[in-house]
Amino acid sequence: MKLVTIVRHAHAEKHDGDVEDFERRLDKRGRKEAEEMAELAHSLGIRADHILASPAVRAISTAKEFARSLGFPLQKIRHDDRIYLAERATLVAILRATPAAHRHVMLVGHNPGVSRLAAWLSGDDTIGDLPTAAVCTLRAPVEGWDEVAQGVFEKVRLRHPDDDGPRR
Numbered sequence: 001m002k003l004v005t006i007v008r009h010a011h012a013e014k015h016d017g018d019v020e021d022f023e024r025r026l027d028k029r030g031r032k033e034a035e036e037m038a039e040l041a042h043s044l045g046i047r048a049d050h051i052l053a054s055p056a057v058r059a060i061s062t063a064k065e066f067a068r069s070l071g072f073p074l075q076k077i078r079h080d081d082r083i084y085l086a087e088r089a090t091l092v093a094i095l096r097a098t099p100a101a102h103r104h105v106m107l108v109g110h111n112p113g114v115s116r117l118a119a120w121l122s123g124d125d126t127i128g129d130l131p132t133a134a135v136c137t138l139r140a141p142v143e144g145w146d147e148v149a150q151g152v153f154e155k156v157r158l159r160h161p162d163d164d165g166p167r168r
Helices: 028-043 057-070 088-096 113-122
Strands: 002-008 050-053 104-109 135-140 154-159
Touching (some): 002 057, 002 113, 028 135, 057 104, 088 113, 104 113, 113 135
Parallel strands (some): 050 104
Antiparallel strands (some): 002 135, 135 154
């Protein structure tokens, strides 16, 4: 059994001419979203043993907040340049290359790639566009990450900051 928790980075400052997209930081709303969703992930029992993140400032900040809440060592977060603004196919290739020893991967990235990844893995187009700081956990009855394929995963949970659903 493998689990993947897909996290869209939290809300970032607006992109203007003074700040490169890659350097955009979380704004006040984003810091609050990241903290609240990371705490929710902890309370839901999410226990990733491998965290992969885009090296963009907003994604790293989000990944660090989740790592802190989950008790995951910050120095073990893996920054992968390919995740920055990646398309679904690139994210699939990254997952497929994950060592089989990892049971639960958390991937922190950007739209539209992360939303398309979640829909493709689960075969569930109703997932739609993940809002900022959304957390989507999927599971598959596979032994290795190289078995990742379209529709193999089932949605375990999909939560986002404005969600009033059950806190399970």
